[in-house]
Amino acid sequence: xxxxxxxxxxxxxxxxxxxxxxxxxxxxxxxxxxxxxxxxxxxxxxxxxxxxxxxxxxxxxxxxxxxxxxxxxxxxxxxxxxxxxxxxxxxxxxxxxxxxxxxxxxxxxxxxxxxxxxxxxxxxxxxxxxxxxxxxxxxxxxxxxxxxxxxxxxxxxxxxxxxxxxxxxxxxxxxxxxxxxxxxxxxxxxxxxxxxxxxxxxxxxxxxxxxxxxxxxxxxxxxxxxxxxxxxxxxxxx
Numbered sequence: 330x331x332x333x334x335x336x337x338x339x340x341x342x343x344x345x346x347x348x349x350x351x352x353x354x355x356x357x358x359x360x361x362x363x364x365x366x367x368x369x370x371x372x373x374x375x376x377x378x379x380x381x382x383x384x385x386x387x388x389x390x391x392x393x394x395x396x397x398x399x400x401x402x403x404x405x406x407x408x409x410x411x412x413x414x415x416x417x418x419x420x421x422x423x424x425x426x427x428x429x430x431x432x433x434x435x436x437x438x439x440x441x442x443x444x445x446x447x448x449x450x451x452x453x454x455x456x457x458x459x460x461x462x463x464x465x466x467x468x469x470x471x472x473x474x475x476x477x478x479x480x481x482x483x484x485x486x487x488x489x490x491x492x493x494x495x496x497x498x499x500x501x502x503x504x505x506x507x508x509x510x511x512x513x514x515x516x517x518x519x520x521x522x523x524x525x526x527x528x529x530x531x532x533x534x535x536x537x538x539x540x541x542x543x544x545x546x547x548x549x550x551x552x553x554x555x556x557x558x559x560x561x562x563x564x565x566x567x
Contacts, residue, residue: 331357333372341379345369346386346489353392353403354496364393364401390489408546414490415542419535421484422468425475426518426534427527432474438523441470445515452512457503460511461495467515471522471534498545514540 331352333345348369352358364384370377384401387393394404433441444467451460472484502508518537521529 331362333369335372335374341375342382342386345373345375345380345383348373349383349387350392350489350493350496353493354500358403360403360405362403364403366401387489390487392489392493406549408549411494411546411549412542414487414494415538415545418484418487418491419538419542421480421487422472422538423531423535425472425477425480425484426522427531428475428477428480429471430522430525430527430530432476433471433522437470437474438519441467441515441519441522444470445519448515449512452508455503455506455508457499457508460503460508461492461499464495464499464511465492494545495541498541498548501548502544 333348333352349358349364358364366377366380366384369380373380384393384395388395388401391404391410394402396402444463448460448463448467451457451463472481475481499508499511502510514537518530518533521533
């Protein structure tokens with residue numbers, strides 16, 4: 330059973346969401362596992378209310394399934410769903426990049442370049458937690474500057490799935506000391522933003538997100554293949 334630690338701040342349901350996502354990424358919680366409110370609340374030393382709120386938010390983004398009279402369960406990872414989410418993100422964030430192009434100041438661009446540089450440093454050190462945090466901040470910075478509240482709300486609507494999928498793919502790379510593969514992923518987008526080219530910025534953002542989705546799908550296919558071989562009793566090299 331997954332272990333949940335007491336929260337470190339007052340945003341309790343956010344802490345619970347992060348804890349559940351981390352447990353799924355680490356494999357402590359697997360598809361089909363029962364999410365027990367009382368167990369999480371006791372381990373995190375909080376009431377059941379923020380746990381219930383976290384489960385509702387995760388269920389709204391299909392990370393958890395709520396089954397009447399049975400409870401909450403970790404939803405299976407469906408490659409078609411993952412592909413669909415990344416396709417949706419590519420269009421939404423592509424539009425956000427297009428709209429942000431003419432609104433980003435030189436100071437804003439410098440901030441994006443700094444985030445990209447810090448991501449490179451984290452990648453070289455194989456520091457996955459820092460890399461993921463910087464990556465999320467990079468994308469959110471652009472979305473915040475699109476000046477389109479409805480679009481931002483739609484992007485936020487897949488935020489938890491984005492975080493889960495990003496954690497899975499980046500931890501996979503880090504486990505194989507290959508996080509450096511992501512070092513220059515934002516460079517074409519940054520150049521388009523610097524050139525104030527709306528068409529190019531939208532295209533580069535879309536390409537970047539689709540490539541990230543393909544990387545995760547590749548990992549899941551390989552993982553399934555290894556699992557099948559293990560179940561069939563075949564020798565799997567490490």
